[in-house]
Amino acid sequence: MTLKKNILALRQKKAIVEKGGGDKAIEKQVAMGKMTARDRILALLDAGSFHEYDLFVEHEERNFGMDRKELPGDGVITGTGTMNGTPICIYAQDFTVMGGSLGLKHARKITKIMDHALKMKVPCIGINDSGGARIQEGIGALAGYGEIFYRNTMASGVIPQISVILGPCAGGAVYSPALTDFVFVVENISKMFITGPNVIETVLGEKISQEDLGGARVHAEITGNAHFYALSEMECIEQIKELVSLIPHSNQQKATSVEPKEPASKKNIENIIPADPKQPYDVREVIYALTDDSKFLEVHELWAANIVIGFGRLNGETIGFVANQPMYLAGVLDCDASDKAARFIRYCDAFNIPIVTLEDMPGYLPGVDQEHAGVIRHGAKMLYAYSEATVPKITVILRKAYGGGYIAMNSRHLGADFMLAWPSAEIAVMGPEGAANIIFRKEIMEAEDEDAMRQQKVQEYIEKFANPYVAASKGYIDAVIEPLETRDMLLHALEVSKNKDDHRPAKKHGIPPF
């Protein structure tokens, strides 16, 4: 007597449950332009590496006719696998099973795989495609969400957490992605909101489409809830793979280093930046001129475009870049830019990724809307994040470094390890025009030709102060370097800071200006 019969029975049982909501529902899913939950997992992970957990879990709800309803896998697929060799815990909500609705057992499958990820110290990826709480289960669904949020918080800063929105993600469900490190969205597929268009119209009379309210582009460009935006699910999957290749598996490790490469960009770094501080350029060109193979994975590309953040490699090691972007809003700091940079700095610090800051900024964005939106509170996040970070912190001042922005962009005063400046740097309390107007107010007002005097005084100020040498004379800048020396200096600085050991006073946690 062999086990053949039992084995065949298992195979049969698996085949049924693995179909999720069945052929008809799968057809519908595909007709919506979406991949099935299982296909998504298989596309993300290395071939043959996916191992499913809890395939046979069933819901226990008895009310509202649910006792007669079978929900394969309870609407979510969970398991482990590898992504380009990196071990991963993963779950994907299955929209073909009762709309991917979240009941207690569905949530418990998710929390189980999250607990697993936290214990094994591996990244956790969640694919969201769900109509929301399973109303029939009532408070059980709410309990499920709460248990997920709690684990998102516990795992925050310990293991990378990635959320992929590949369908609706509405109501309470949105808060799990919001608590994770990186959110991926896809055009026409992702929909995220707390209250949907129907409720908004009923209660408030405001008419708006799902796409305009909480589509992929809205979250990538306006709200900043999404970090990566793709036009198709396959593009999104490639973005996730690239990100995972760049970040460490946990806060106890460093990102995997790869073979160092010289930058591929043929652009002469000296020719990227116009000498006139009023002229724009794309700061990403400077990043390409510095990174290995000129590769740079930009995070939050569309949101707060006046600051650029993302990952690149220097000498094979992952580096977090923060750079003012003069091409948008002159590279000013504002509420969104501060939020964007501050969170990224904290991410890098939590996961042992050195930070390189490229500075060229004229100051904070003036305006009633900014002041009333709390630019004081938001701007403070950057000061907090840079000051708090203990990873190697290197700043290169490319051009303008004025006023409060000079302090905020990882200045020596906030604990920068290396402060470098190009000869084009202007480190001053404010722009020359503004400064001259204040300092020489009397001379200008008393002059026969006010404009000529103003011009003369501005010129005097530029000659005396719009350079890196005043700051260098006080030791606030360690070295004034030529643009062509920048990459070598960065490599050297990173080598020197390899064993950096910096401590902060013991505390339960700080109180950052959230």
Added chain:
Amino acid sequence: METEKTEYVDFAVTARKYKTLLTKKYQNRKAWVNPSPYEIQSIIPGTILDIFVKEGDVVKEGEPLLILEAMKMQNRIEMPFTARIKKINVEVGVKIPKDSLMIELEAVDNE
């Protein structure tokens, strides 16, 4: 991000103007207007349940003007200071968005 290099605009930060592009969010921001004390605006979107005053009435500070129901709460909107009702722009039963001008006031000159 797609760049339309031809559309650089002058962008003033303190005393200097920089050539740069504007973000969509910046372009769509609401310009600030100094609110007039003589304009009673809705602080939240909702439905007008009841109106207690008519145009021309002189209403004392603190007296109720109308009930604005929003998020299942009945908000009693009161007169901010004694004045005359110049114009009522809402009716009972209408749904209004946030910041819509509900009632216009005018000063009572013969005090």
